[in-house]
Amino acid sequence: MKEEKVKTFENILRKHSLKVTHPRLKVLEKIFNKDTATSQPELEKSIGEDIDRVTLYRVLNIFEEKGIIHKVFDLHGTATYAICSTRCTTHQHHDEHVHFTCSTCNSVYCLQEIKLPQITTPSGFTIDQIAVNAIGTCNKCQSLKNASLS
Numbered sequence: 001m002k003e004e005k006v007k008t009f010e011n012i013l014r015k016h017s018l019k020v021t022h023p024r025l026k027v028l029e030k031i032f033n034k035d036t037a038t039s040q041p042e043l044e045k046s047i048g049e050d051i052d053r054v055t056l057y058r059v060l061n062i063f064e065e066k067g068i069i070h071k072v073f074d075l076h077g078t079a080t081y082a083i084c085s086t087r088c089t090t091h092q093h094h095d096e097h098v099h100f101t102c103s104t105c106n107s108v109y110c111l112q113e114i115k116l117p118q119i120t121t122p123s124g125f126t127i128d129q130i131a132v133n134a135i136g137t138c139n140k141c142q143s144l145k146n147a148s149l150s
Contacts, residue, residue, distance in 0.1 A: 016066040023051045027059045028068070037072050037080035037099075037108040072099045072108050075135070080108045096130045102138035104145075109138065 009028040010020045018024060030046055031038055038046075043056060051059075060081060063069040069081045098111040111134070121127055137145070 012068060016068055018062065018066065023055050023059050024063075026051060027056065027063070031069060031081055032083055035109070037074075037082040037110065039074070039078050039080045041078075043081075072110075072131075072133075074106050074108050075101050075103065076106065082108070082110050096132075098132045098134050100134045100136065100138070102141055103135050104137055104141035107138055107140075 009025050009032070012028065013020050013024055026047055027043065030043055040053075040056060040060060043060075044053060047056070060069070064071055064081070067084050070084050071079050071081055074080055096116045098114045098116070100109040100111050101107070102109075116130060116132060119127065119130065
């Protein structure tokens, strides 16, 4: 891991009042370096025996609690995790963006550039979370599909 990235990850942990540990840094690195959300089984596979399953589960839970990552479910109902917006806190997530799931490869993408409209609720209603999911074909699978047709 490059030293500047390590410092960035250490700063993220400190900002959220978390101790800087090897498992936390490793998980942050893996999630941060992916362009799609990643599941716990994928993380287990990519990290290897460096971090045991229970530690990984605890790291993911505390990261979600602290507003470092958010959880999105794929088409099979598997939880996947992606880095949160810098506006997220322990008390409130601000990840109101579209999550795109590819129906071919099952990858989940955060489309943060697509902003959701302001939602006004009836009197007495409060919104805790907004989830908008789009399902289709990602650019990688679309390219493969087009290449096979040529």
